[in-house]
Every structure is written in structure tokens, then in C-alpha cells.
Amino acid sequence: xxxxxxxxxxxxxxxxxxxxxxxxxxxxxxxxxxxxxxxxxxxxxxxxxxxxxxxxxxxxxxxxxxxxxxxxxxxxxxxxxxxxxxxxxxxxxxxxxxxxxxxxxxxxxxxxxxxxxxxxxxxxxxxxxxxxxxxxxxx
Amino acid sequence: xxxxxxxxxxxxxxxxxxxxxxxxxxxxxxxxxxxxxxxxxxxxxxxxxxxxxxxxxxxxxxxxxxxx
Numbered sequence: 103x104x105x106x107x108x109x110x111x112x113x114x115x116x117x118x119x120x121x122x123x124x125x126x127x128x129x130x131x132x133x134x135x136x137x138x139x140x141x142x143x144x145x146x147x148x149x150x151x152x153x154x155x156x157x158x159x160x161x162x163x164x165x166x167x168x169x170x171x172x173x174x175x176x177x178x179x180x181x182x183x184x185x186x187x188x189x190x191x192x193x194x195x196x197x198x199x200x201x202x203x204x205x206x207x208x209x210x211x212x213x214x215x216x217x218x219x220x221x222x223x224x225x226x227x228x229x230x231x232x233x234x235x236x237x238x239x240x241x
Numbered sequence: 242x243x244x245x246x247x248x249x250x251x252x253x254x255x256x257x258x259x260x261x262x263x264x265x266x267x268x269x270x271x272x273x274x275x276x277x278x279x280x281x282x283x284x285x286x287x288x289x290x291x292x293x294x295x296x297x298x299x300x301x302x303x304x305x306x307x308x309x
Contacts, residue, residue, distance in 0.1 A: 103272075104270050104271075104272045107272075170270070173270075176268065176269040176270050176273050177269065177273070177284070177285050177287075177288060178269065178270075178272075178273040178276060178282055178284075179270065179273070237272070239281065240276040240279065240281025240282050
């Protein structure tokens, strides 16, 4: 497995675990607290956790193969990255358009902000999954 | 992929050159050489010329157009 495929797995795990936990906690406490905007601390904590987990896993992966970690992406890896990025951007664009509609329809602003965050997370998951699929398929 | 190649045979004829050694000479990852060798990825013209150069043969002795 190449270093960049490992990076995609790391992104998938880090985003899945951290924001899975974040949205589960938000869901559990939505009626009591978070609908009024008290999720900022939770959100900041999730971002910090994401950075820590992703950095730690990337460092471990780099320690096993420092040469590959320091090498620039080759043409196939760049192509895979572009294809995955395109799929992620389609996902995010569709979600943003839908959420603009939700705002205009009078949805709770905190809810829309969290749905926007969920869209960002989903687009990152789509990117990581697409990268893994392309790496597994060959291109 | 409608592009076939002779990389496996050429590696064999060049002293069992490893995929890692070829990757090093071409400037790509070993996984990319594997993908090219298995006809799963069509390399850029530059990478194709570098592969041919690594074996010291013309491009057409490494790759051929093989539409299904």
C-alpha cells in the first residue's frame, strides 16, 4: 500500500471517528442544549481532535516509510487526487445549494451550520473513499 | 485499457529488474509501475518515454495500441 493510500485511510478513519462522535453527541443533546448554539466548544474540540489524530497517524505511517512520505506525488497519484477531489466538490456543491434553500425556508441557523459542517465532513469522506477505490482499482 | 505493454518481459531480460528499481529510474511509485504493468493505468507520454529509456529500447517496443 502506497503512502498516499495510507493517508486516505487515515483521513477516512480520523474524519469518521471524530465527526461520528461529534454528530452523535450533538444528536443526543440537541433538544436540551445544542440547538441554541452551545455546540461551538464541541465543534472546536472535534477539530482539535481531528488534527491530533490525523497528525499522529500520519507520523506513525511516515516512520514506517520516511522515503515514501517525503517523495512528491507521482502522476498517477495526482490524477487520483484530482478525480477524488472532483467527486468531493460535487458532493459539497450539491449540499451547499440545498442548505441555502433550507436557510431561505427559515430553518434554524445553528442546525444549518451543523448541516454545513456535516456536508464538509461527508465531502472529505467521499474524497477519501474515492481515493481508496481508485488506488485499489489501479487508477 | 487499450494499451498493452512488455514491461514484465523487459524487466526479465534486464536481469530481473525489480518493479522498485524501475520505479526509481522512472520517478514514480512502485504501485504505479504495478498498475502500468497490469494494464490498469495508462502512463503519460513522459513516463512512457522514461520507461522505454530505462530499458534502452524505443517506445514502440514497450507499449502498443491494442483496441478491443
